[in-house]
Amino acid sequence: MKKHVVLNVNGEEHDIEIEPNRLLLHALRDDIGLTGTKEGCSIGVCGACSVTVDGRLVSSCLTLAIACQGKEITTIEGLAKDGRLHxxxxxxxxxxxxxxxxxxxxxxxxxxxxxxxxxxxxxxxxxxxxxxxxxxxxxxxxxxxxxxxxxQNKVRTEDLLPRERIEARIQSLDVYKAEARTHGSKSHG
Amino acid sequence: MAEAEKFSVVGHRVTRVEGYEKVTGEARYVGDLQLPGMLIGRILRSPYPHARILNIDTSKAEKLRGVKAVVTAEDTVKRPWGAFFADQYPLSVGKVRYVGEEVAAVAALDPDVAEEALNLIEVEYEELPAVFDAEEAMQEGAPLVHEGKARNIAMTIDVERGSVERAFAESDVIVEDTFESIPQWHCAIETIGSVADYAPNGKYTIHMNTQTLFSARMRVAAALGVRETDVRIIQAAVGGGFGGKSCDDNNPIVAAILARKARKPVKVINSREEEFLAGSRPRVNMKTWIRMGFKKDGQIRAKHLRIIADNGAYSGKAPAITGVAALRHDTCYKYSDVKTQAYLVYTNKIPTGAFRGFGNPSAEWAVEQAIDEAAHELGIDPLEIARVNAVEPGYVSPHGNRVTSCELKQCIDMAEKMMDWKQKRAAKKPKTGLGLACTVHVSGKRHFGDYDGSSATIKINEDGKALILSGEGEVGQGAATALCQIAAEELGIPMEDVEFSQADTDLTTFCLGAFGSRLTYVAGNAVKDAAAKAKQQILEMASEMLEASPDDLMVEGGKVYVKGAEAKAVTVADVARARLFRRSGAPIVASGSFDADSVLPDETRYGNESGAYNFACQAAEVEVDTETGQVKVLKYVAASDCGTVINPIGAEGQVEGSVAQGLGYALIEGLRMEEGRPINPNFSDYRLPSMRDMPALAHAFAKSYEPTGPFGAKGLGELGMDPTAAVISNAIFDAVGVRVRTLPITPEKVLKALTEKGKS
Structure with missing residues (x-):
């Protein structure tokens, strides 16, 4: 019997219909579409499926999704903030x-x-x-x-991801200039 | 590094071109793919090591709600396939030959229904006598795995160069011993998987995590009974290959058969247990008898090898691997008189196959220990015996391998220095010892037909960015980044202006793929050739624009300059657009190719197998607990000659990862089997090295330049794990005077050897 479950993942609530024995790993990957969390061994040994639930590290291949209701789940997709890498x-x-x-x-x-x-x-x-x-x-x-x-604080993170840099540039661009650049300047005026 | 100063991109610590995707979790692996209407496929596998199939009844499975296709051999053309010998079917025909073999498969709406359907397939088997040990399988009267293969021998090598009889007579010291290696699983954290689709026009499209796309296409097409171009292979991000994803298994073929029958896309991903049973084909285990003769000064005079290699039930790449084990090491040291007899033998076990090193680690496990035994017998420092025998540029092996660049002696010097070898030997502590071993590897190998080449196309887009279209692919080793560096260097454009295409058999020219440490050297040369040709087109167009001869122009940082008048410049983007947007316009696009100056070995296996050879020397310091038999690696050093290092981050990563796999092979890994049934096919029982298992590691790259390589580079990927197991065993012998001759070197075996030594 499927149940309605609300999962809070990376600060966003997801409504899903799942069997009570649905693993968190499969709920994340197949029901919510966050495929960054990987399945390696399926028995909690390899750590490829690691996520945090209320800040605690868990193997999502050994965790029932239904047991994570009302908790804060963080996956790899939730780490980059404001276009900057963690x-x-x-x-x-x-x-x-x-x-x-x-x-x-x-x-x-x-x-x-x-x-x-x-x-x-x-x-x-x-x-x-x-x-x-x-x-x-x-x-x-x-x-x-x-x-x-x-x-050791050797890492700087002020750089935007390339995707975000492009976003920022698009917003500051004059659209007509971009058009002219694309089609070449002389022959097409 | 001095060389890096000569180059603007090559030799620099460059981050991965696919790095952002990988650190954000956005890289798309095959398991992440979803196609409209996609079904889940599951495979029914043989529970018996050897049995006749009397009947398969799929009627109950077919009636289960949610099942869209059930397939058996009856849904196939029953045509055997295989890399060298066509001896396996996509789904068993008449007989099963190992536990895990594919018998039938289902495609269903979800995994639970698919599993349930497997349970409803009724297979009637008649068990047959089976054989699990290669030596037993060679005996007259042993059960035959394949009819018509007398004594189960799949292949024999019998080669003698010079005269070992005479050379042994001229030797001052002769050592003789027998060593056994084990099957080692790749244990890539991602298992093998495919998503197959079958279009109304009869074309299969298979998204795969393969490391060899065009070989996969060739084999899948043969097994399906269609033409090569009826199959399109698209590479997803690959979660680790190490040889295990070079398409010797049935996963993509079964997915394709299911997709055809269901008329829907089907995803088949191996479970971890399936990966052990019938996924990546584990390292070929070998039993090697060795006899070597030496002169008093340590010079090798003669070598005689007799190898029995366990093929498992089907051949895959084991024939080529056995060839490497039999002959390759003769390019590491100066040999004159050698004899090798090798037998590849069928057994009722999982087929063995390609794993990083490709026969070298199994062979060196024996040869490098025999040399160490001789050093101790002669009272020569093992490091000196390596130095005495190490090959040099210009060496030609007894089997015709021609060494161009070679800095093995430099590697030995570097290992000596990094290990403080002399000081540590002089001040030897009890229960602590030093060991070393050397190795040689190829940079590509001519053995899949008379071709050891690569090709690539580079197009310069209207914005000045270059795209490399290549079918070689990226399996995680960093090939895409290295190839982009080579293109950027040759073109004179910044690294961030070079992209690497997804590998796709429909969109790129034929490429052999990632194996044989070939991509940096072979594919690198093809990319460099394509870049040089594209650059010529840039220069010709720019010469019109700048009114200067192409010879007077240079490209740097994405701009074309007139030499000596740097203010006169146009960007590569200007050039690309100018060439395109005009009457008789054309894009800047060029294809390049390269075929190594190697020779397809003849029927006596004579011939220069590769265009360039890479070398390494590794050493370890270990401490042995004589109470528990526990071996602790205190320090490990690795010195490698891979020519010019294209990307130090990538090169270091290759060596570090190789050493980790080598230490796993030496000390902890191995699947226990009973009557052909694996008893620990999972990660809690098949142990892999973890972070805390890794010793202090120092490594260095020789100052080296390969004249035939792109910017002086040659291969590296496999070199680092070839000698590791022998290094550890040699160090244990130095520490406590015992030698364990079967892998892995477990505490139990060390303790047993110590007890036996105590008795004698």
Whole structure:
């Protein structure tokens, strides 16, 4: 029997009709359309499906969606704010903290949960905490480096995402100028 | 780095071209795709390692509400397919040969209905005697996995160069030993999956996470019984490949068969258990007997190998992998007299296949340990024995491999320095030891037909941005970024003005894809050629605009200048528009190609297999707990010669990831099987290295330049994991004087070896 459930994800409420045994992972991906959260092992070992619920890190492949009603769920899609990357996202980009990218949303969510609770973890604490998130590409060195870069305030985040930069530019552009530029200047006047 | 100063983009620490998508969760992997009316496909797999199929009754499954298609071999052309030997069917025909083999499949409205439908398919099997060990399978009278394959032998290699008999007679020291490697699973965090669609015009479109699109197209078309162009493969973002996604499995073919029958798009994504059972084909496990002869100074005089390689039930790429294991290492050290006998043997287990290293890690597990044994017997520092034998530029291996650039000796020097090898050896602590090993790898390999090339098209858009159209694809290793750097450097435009297309067999020219450490070198050369040709068109147009000879022009930072009169300039965008928007206008577009100067090895396996060879030396310091057998890696160093480093972030990542996989292979990984049935096909029982397992790692790249490579670059992707298992074992021997000869080196095995040593 499907039930009506309201999930608050990244500050937005979603009304969905789901079976009571629907996993949070599948509710996020298939019912709400937030596919940034990934399924890796389906048994809560690899961490690819990591999200936070009321600030606590959970494996969404082991969490019932229905149990998350009235709670604040944050996924990777909720990290960039006002067109700017979260410092962890920026760090993973600059320090090469990913390769194939499939475990990356989970890695970043796990790191965020750690730093939200403890902004100054030691390298050993980061290693211990992040050991719940498997990565087969990087050997973890650059993930560790990325997280430590944030801990050490080495990451700047004032840059807008390219998409947002383009948005900003469009709004400041004279439409006719843009038209002229597109079609070339001399031959088309 | 000094070289980087010569280049404006190459050699610089560049962030990934697909980086924003990946850190925001917006990259689209195959599991994220939805097509209108899309169904979910599930596969019914054999529960038996070897059985005859007497009957399949799908009638109950077909009647279940929500089921849109049920397929068996009767829905196929029953045509076998395979990379080298056509020996497997998309859905079993008459017999199953391993636990996990695809027998039937369903497409339904949702996963629950699909699962339920699988349970309603009734298959009547007659179990047959099965064989699980390659050596047993070679015995007369063993059950035959494939009729007509006597003693289950799929392929034999028997090669001798020079005379090992004479060379052993001339040796001062001879070592002889036997080593066993294991199947290792890729364990990409994303499993194999496909979304297949079948159009009214008879064309299949398959969105896949494959690393080799055109090979996938060729094999899928063969299995479906259609022409190549009746199949279009589009690459989704790939969540890790490592060889496992090079299309030797049936996933996309079953998805296509379901889509045809249902007349709807069908998504088939392997569960983690399916991925272990029948998804990515694990590393070919080998049992290697080795005999090597040395002169007093450590010089290698003779080598004789006898390899028994476990093919599993179907061949995939194992024939080529066995060839690499048999012969490749003879390009790492100076060899003259070598003999290799290798047997690839069918068993009733999951087919083995391509995994980073492609036969090299299994072979080096044996050869590099035998050399270490000789060093200890001769009383020579293992580092010196490597130095004595290391190949140099100009070397030609006994099998015809021609070495152009080679900085193996430099790598040995760097490993020595990074490890403080001499000081640590001089002040050796009890239970602590040092080990090292060297390796060679190819930069592309001529073995899929007489072609070891690539092609690419570059178009310069009206806004001055370049788009590389390439079918090579990106599997997460960073190829797209490196290829964009090469194009930007050649064109003289900024990195942010170069884009890399999604790989799509309908829109790009033929490309072999990501394997054999080939993309930077082979595809890089093709992209560079396309860029050079596009640049020529830019210069010719600009010469009209600037009223100067093309020879007097230069392109830098996206602008075309007259040399010596830099104020006279036009942008590349101006040039592209001027060439297009005029009478007889035309876009700036150029196709480039490259085929490596390699030779398809002859029937005796003689021939230069690759255009360039890359080299590495790795060393480890370990500490062994003699109470528990636990091995702790204190420090790991990796020195690599990949020619010019195109992107240091990417190159470092390749080495770091390789070492992690190598350490997993050496110490913890492995699937336990009983009677052909995996007993731990999941991530809680098949352990992978995690962050806390990783040792301190130092690595360095040799100052090296490959004359035939793009801006001096050659391959790197696999190099880093080839020697790792042997490095660890050699270090354990140095620490406590025991050698574990079967992978993985578990604490139990170390402890057992220590106990046995204590008794003797």
């Amino acid at each position: 410092p962890l996202q920026q760090a993973f980009l600059e320090y090469g903290g990913f390769q194939c990218g499939i475990c990356t949303p989970g890695q970043i969510m796990a790191a965020k949960a750690l730093l939200d609770g403890n902004p100054n973890p030691s390298e050993e604490e980061v290693k211990e905490w992040m050991s719940g998130n498997l990565c087969r590409c990087t050997g973890y060195y650059k993930i560790l480096e990325s997280v430590m870069a944030v801990v």
